[in-house]
Amino acid sequence: MTSTRIRPRWLLALLVATTLSVSACGGGGGGDGSATTEPRTDEEGGGLVDAEPVEGGTIVWALEGETDGLNPVSGRFVNSGHVMASAIFDPLTTLDAEGRWEPYLAESLEPNDDYTEWTITLRDGVTFHDGTPLTAEALNTVLNLHLDSAISKGALFDVDSFEVSGPLSVRARLKVSWPTFPYLFTTQIGYVPSPEMLDVPEEARTPVGTGPFKFQEWNFGTSFKAVKYPDYWRRDDQGRQLPYLDAIEFRPIPDPQLRTDSLLDADVDMIITAALSEIARLEASPDVKMLTYSEGEEQYVTLQTAKPPFNNETARRAVALATDQAAVREQMGADYAVPANSQWAPGQPGYREDSGQVQTDLEAAKRAVADYTAETGQPLAFTLISSQVLENQKLQQILKQQWEAAGMQVSLETVPQADLVVRYALGNYQAGISRLFGFPEPDTDHFFMHSRSIDPNLISFNLPRYANPEIDAALDRARSSTDEATRDEAYATVARLMNEHVPVVWLYRPTWAIASNLQVHGYRAAANGTIQTIGPKTWVATLFKTT
Numbered sequence: 001m002t003s004t005r006i007r008p009r010w011l012l013a014l015l016v017a018t019t020l021s022v023s024a025c026g027g028g029g030g031g032d033g034s035a036t037t038e039p040r041t042d043e044e045g046g047g048l049v050d051a052e053p054v055e056g057g058t059i060v061w062a063l064e065g066e067t068d069g070l071n072p073v074s075g076r077f078v079n080s081g082h083v084m085a086s087a088i089f090d091p092l093t094t095l096d097a098e099g100r101w102e103p104y105l106a107e108s109l110e111p112n113d114d115y116t117e118w119t120i121t122l123r124d125g126v127t128f129h130d131g132t133p134l135t136a137e138a139l140n141t142v143l144n145l146h147l148d149s150a151i152s153k154g155a156l157f158d159v160d161s162f163e164v165s166g167p168l169s170v171r172a173r174l175k176v177s178w179p180t181f182p183y184l185f186t187t188q189i190g191y192v193p194s195p196e197m198l199d200v201p202e203e204a205r206t207p208v209g210t211g212p213f214k215f216q217e218w219n220f221g222t223s224f225k226a227v228k229y230p231d232y233w234r235r236d237d238q239g240r241q242l243p244y245l246d247a248i249e250f251r252p253i254p255d256p257q258l259r260t261d262s263l264l265d266a267d268v269d270m271i272i273t274a275a276l277s278e279i280a281r282l283e284a285s286p287d288v289k290m291l292t293y294s295e296g297e298e299q300y301v302t303l304q305t306a307k308p309p310f311n312n313e314t315a316r317r318a319v320a321l322a323t324d325q326a327a328v329r330e331q332m333g334a335d336y337a338v339p340a341n342s343q344w345a346p347g348q349p350g351y352r353e354d355s356g357q358v359q360t361d362l363e364a365a366k367r368a369v370a371d372y373t374a375e376t377g378q379p380l381a382f383t384l385i386s387s388q389v390l391e392n393q394k395l396q397q398i399l400k401q402q403w404e405a406a407g408m409q410v411s412l413e414t415v416p417q418a419d420l421v422v423r424y425a426l427g428n429y430q431a432g433i434s435r436l437f438g439f440p441e442p443d444t445d446h447f448f449m450h451s452r453s454i455d456p457n458l459i460s461f462n463l464p465r466y467a468n469p470e471i472d473a474a475l476d477r478a479r480s481s482t483d484e485a486t487r488d489e490a491y492a493t494v495a496r497l498m499n500e501h502v503p504v505v506w507l508y509r510p511t512w513a514i515a516s517n518l519q520v521h522g523y524r525a526a527a528n529g530t531i532q533t534i535g536p537k538t539w540v541a542t543l544f545k546t547t
Contacts, residue, residue: 051521057545058247059520061270062259065417066224066252069204072191073145073152076421084250086540087226089209091190093182094538099440101182104538105192105210115177122168126233128194129214136164141195143170152189154453154461177480180443187444212243212541224250234541244544256391263515270516275391276333282515290515291523294338295345297438301505304430306465309382316502318368318380320358322406329508331398336511342495343437343445350442350491356499357506365406381409382430387417392433425459434463442491443479449494450475466503519546
């Protein structure tokens with residue numbers, strides 16, 4: 001079994017498709033960040049980790065869920081939805097080995113002198129799966145739909161317009177100077193679907209893109225199948241046509257234990273999981289190889305600040321004081337739950353060892369609960385919602401016990417993952433377990449924190465609906481600056497203010513794992529700096545399977 005933990009934010013070495021050697025700490029070797037995992041031989045027990053790419057075959061990949069449709073403009077892409085989408089669509093940009101943006105489906109993105117305009121130039125000769133060419137008109141249609149999309153428009157607030165400027169080029173006119181603008185297209189907004197598929201809502205279930213695989217069949221709740229697109233534009237380093245596989249199938253298996261069982265029982269070839277107990281099971285199997293990543297998104301409690309009880313800062317502070325992060329990590333899986341004190345991880349702009357995080361103090365929490373009751377005449381009572389994933393239900397129980405020890409009254413509710421996204425976006429909750437942030441470039445998470453993302457009557461991607469003009473100013477300052485020291489200090493200010501006013505309570509950074517049988521090859525640290533299922537991926541085309 002091969003297990004490698006990677007620190008890809010600014011240390012990630014982009015790997016060739018047939019190796020699992022990575023910049024590592026923990027399971028892959030020494031703790032200095034420089035060790036690599038060598039290919040394992042038959043003598044070491046269980047087949048080759050590395051192999052020369054071979055063509056043909058099908059990989060069956062089990063995911064924690066599925067999205068309700070693959071329309072990048074209107075779809076609510078939960079984590080697993082991004083894995084599915086990455087088979088069908090290509091992103092305009094991705095990230096290189098150092099976490100910097102680089103063109104992908106786009107050939108180039110060029111700014112004017114003050115970064116208020118960017119020209120996006122597409123690759124020539126690329127076609128959609130329906131045979132129509134990828135053109136500036138097609139891209140412009142999609143980008144302008146994003147400007148009006150309830151899902152996307154919050155991330156595009158600083159975009160004034162998109163317009164065709166040539167047969168393969170689109171000009172973006174911005175409201176502000178935005179040097180990091182190309183990072184936007186490493187997200188869902190970077191997927192380019194065929195404009196024809198966007199004409200009718202039903203087409204979200206029959207997606208058409210430029211990606212390595214062409215949609216074949218979707219039995220919702222059971223499987224999603226796609227076959228090799230023979231005219232895909234990408235080649236590997238040896239000039240061979242990608243993708244290698246004939247087909248790929250995704251199966252939603254929400255129960256993490258069943259998902260692990262399905263791999264160990266050879267019912268599927270590959271899984272993705274953030275269930276900490278299951279990662280330990282996978283590591284113990286000689287028939288499994290795995291890549292793990294623990295410096296991405298944060299697991300946290302989001303508190304709805306627009307309505308009681310958490311429109312009251314005393315209530316929010318009581319929750320933070322009563323939350324014992326160390327105990328949570330220990331009970332959830334100490335080896336795989338990494339401490340988190342803000343939305344920024346080590347190596348990112350804005351990270352500080354001391355970010356002003358509220359420290360656990362049960363007696364102070366009890367006093368805050370009493371203060372809240374004195375202020376409002378009400379007990380501090382609320383409901384904590386979560387997805388139906390067993391791991392999150394366990395976390396709910398741990399938090400309920402901690403908070404009730406401080407005198408709070410806590411009810412629990414679980415809902416399907418796709419419904420949970422809607423509840424958060426509409427503000428239809430009081431407290432909720434969330435996983436978010438985690439992009440290597442902090443500006444990509446801008447709209448999750450800015451007050452512009454709050455619509456009191458509709459969707460908010462600022463999930464706690466917390467508005468703070470100092471946070472807004474710091475985010476805007478970081479967005480428009482090219483000075484790294486300025487950006488670093490601005491993002492540190494954001495972290496400090498969020499910890500001071502407590503719209504969220506940080507818990508830990510979960511470990512994500514991609515695991516497979518020993519015959520699957522070609523998965524690695526993704527070119528966008530993560531193996532998580534957040535954001536477009538660029539490595540699905542390099543998967544292959546040996547016998």
